[in-house]
Amino acid sequence: MSTATVAHHEEHHDHPTGIMRWLTTTNHKDIGTMYLTFSLIMFFVGGSMILGIRAELFKPGLQLMNPEFFNQLIGVHALIMIFAALMPAATGFANWMIPLQIGAPDMALPRLNNWGFWLLPPSAILLTLPFTLAMFGIGDGALATGWTFYPPLSVQGGIGVDFAIFAVHLLGISSVMGSINIIVTLFNMRAPGMTLMKMPMFAWGWLITAFLLVATIPVLAGAVTMLLTDRHFGTHFFNAAGGGDPIMFQHLFWFFGHPEVYILLLPVWGFIPQILETFSRKPMYGYKAQVYSLWAIGALAVVVWAHHFFTAGMPVPALLYFMYSTMAISLPLAVLFFCWIKTMWKGSMSFETPMLFAVGWIILFGIGGLTGLVLADVAADAQYHNSYFVVAHFHYTLFAGGIMGIMAGTYYWLPKMTGHMYSETLGKLHFWLTAISFNLTFIPQFFLGLAGMPRRIPDYALQFAEFNMISSIAAFVLGFSQLLFVYNIVSCARGGKKATDQVWEGAKGLEWTLPSPPPYHSFTEQPIIK
């Protein structure tokens, strides 16, 4: 891959400054920066909620809060982390990097892109406002159903459920608009000569993510709309008295909810191989195999949803179908794992912070994947279901597989985005603190789950006390070590050693041919890919 011409124009300073720059911007880098900043802020909002939970669970008995508030914190923590921290982070990278990686002047639909971001702050307000209103005596706080909105509890619940329903609607519109933009950009804005099979892996990951979002987010919107009409307009979608069924909600919800897992992970599976090839200084292994595996996982993602509620009741053939189809996902995923490992094999590796995160990510995400295989087994799931085993499992996939992947990407691209090198010492310290305290938080939860501790309960039996204590202490270390991350990012944005254009010795791809930071308008003339 080489670039024939890369135009570096003098910046056009015809865009407004100050707050108006950010409110009105149509520039993909500005919008990407807003997404990433929003994501970081919400990461701390959601994180502080769960530290409240861990403080309550530090010892048995009810210490700090009543069970209703405990449930509210859990549900809003999950919604914020999934919809307001992880998804915007991936979208932020997409906005920043996809036009640079495919040699485009900008995203294809810039105003729509701006709207996609500006739907997020209203949604965050809707998610957190019920807490504030409750302080003034209006309503009884946020939704207390967990993030899954299961009826009948969500039909009975107070004003917080309505707020969450509309937050999900706005977040959904934002995701669909973002996906439309990314699909259009990838189909219409690639540099001449960049065929689909020459696209960077990150672009592939996002293309499939966007398809999944377009197919499933509207189904979630439909499901919560039915919830809304059941709550306020007398329909009986989820009530047996009218011929409906609360389990139908679980089907509709998880038809979205399972692909959502891959929506969170596919962008990460896109850029992790790029990080691995950069720091192994050899080309990515099995590009085609990886692309086909991503497609296979994307296709399987929409046909396995019911493994999230095996215990809710289903005919045996359905149980078997959902078990086998779920386990089939491990085949393409195993292909990806082998490709990632083979990319590093016999490479001349160096371990800068992004590479540390990427390698740690492979191991920890591997644990998340393998424990998922256990949960997919219908017979075994009866024991594990709704226990802390599940909590530990999906934090290995979503914190290690999602957030730590995003951190790898952040360190990888931060010098490109800011034009400065971050502090490698602090970065490494951040990695080790995160990796160790993450394991100390969640390994005990595997054991708690195996021993039978249920999730979403503020009190527990005495036998679980030690593991919970370890988990709580480690969770606080994990939470506070993220301040290092913020410090590193902020100081990197404000100054530091100048980054070169290529930044990393082994970095390949169009984004590394531009200066660091790239000019306001990146490719005014498209490069030609040979």
Add this chain to the structure above:
Amino acid sequence: MATHSNNQYYVPHGSIYPAILSAGLLSLASGFIFSVATDKSKDLAYLQTPGKWMMYLGTAIILFMVFKWMGTVITESITGKYRKWEDKSFRVGMIVFICSELAFFAAFFGALFYMRVLSVPDLAAFDPLFTPYKDFLGTWPSAGPGGMVLGVEYKPGLLQPMAAWGLPAINTMLLLTSGATITWAHWALIKNNRKQLIIGMALTVALGIAFLICQGMEYHHAYTEMGLTLGSGAYGATFFMLTGFHGFHVTLGTIMLIVILIRCMKGHFTPEHHFGFEGVAWYWHFVDVVWLGLFIFVYWL
């Protein structure tokens, strides 16, 4: 460095409309929540009036911002900012958007099939010794076996299904004809025959409005004479939600058609350059296709 201006993608200037539009949505959503808060706790009844005003404000902001935003895009279009490259972006974007709309309807069709095939027959299939639903037959259409709903006794009334071969068949004909007239108008646009274009568009708008009037009559008939309401169990919920959301999309489509008709009369479109027309035509066909699904699965079978 020389730039080839014909190779440059048009990146539009910034705009405040999307951000204000989002604020309008926030106002509409929270206003709605406040206005119905009394459903769940009576002591929140005082929120009803401010909630309603927030909804009006939000709706006004949304309508105004969409109007301004689309106005900007139309201005950009007729001043020649969009060429082949930008045009393709709009086309792909519109196709993906319509796919997402199909997924939204799929959720409600899914609910219909689930209730009709699984949950309603299941409720009638309990062991007769232990069933709480003794006389429930589980046939379709069903308003359910009855029971407690949110602490209130729900007794399903006698349920008449909406017959397919009355108004719904007329509505099918209206929409299918409108699909033909908009295609006829499109041919005229390509042949640069303005008179036929405007007649075709006007006919399409008229057929859309006629459809909406028929649906209004049908709803009126259902509520006042048939006792079929949103609260009529599984059948009532799926019937009104599916046809209601479809009707909402027809309303949006008709408004868009009217805008396009006005733009046709102003001569905004050329035989080569008329994405605005085609995008709305695609949307109209999508509404048409969803109606066929409704006619078959909700009314007919």
